[in-house]
Amino acid sequence: DIQMTQSPSSLSASVGDRVTITCRASQNISNYLNWYQQKPGKAPKLLIYAGSTLQSGVPSRFSGSGSGTDFPLTINSLQPEDFTTYYCQQSYRAPWTFGQGTKVEIK
């Protein structure tokens, strides 16, 4: 199975900050990388797919990039509603696997 590792596991930031979360795959997954946001008690929500394509309705302050094994997710100008948990997921080869999650907390 392809292992996905996110870093950091958590981070503290302030409203207006720019933050970057990184996802690393255990092997080359081309751009088959998706990002989800999950708020407490809710289902995950798709933010970005195919490494860098913003899902419809997602604010443009979210951006993804990368190809191969390393994929950064950047949130520009953090808003209060962005303080929550983010997961990456590879869709290159089944079984689809997720990173362990990154919790973005308010400093």
Place this chain on the structure above:
Amino acid sequence: QVQLVESGGGLVKPGGSLRLSCAASGFTFSDYYMTWIRQAPGKGLEWVSYISSSGSNIYYADSVKGRFTISRDNAKNSLYLQMNSLRAEDTAVYYCARENPAAAGMIDYWGQGTLVTVSS
């Protein structure tokens, strides 16, 4: 709009069985691969199983292979997960989810989840 509504969760003893259902609406169910994903309390996401649009292609995570069975009824717009020989480690919120046909494995809609608790 797309809606996925899970049901069937609850408390079950180790070794017991449970059948989860997911009612889909707002899209042509028979055109989409469907997936079950679970999340243990306070933990991350774990993909469990997927089934192709026709039901002919099925895949399971190793952790549930041989114990869980995914199925679908396209006439009823419904997805199912039969869970047998349940273990404490199967305790989780189970999400029904839709895979976008433009990108296999990309989950574009999720249900609200149903909690399965395996405990004596």
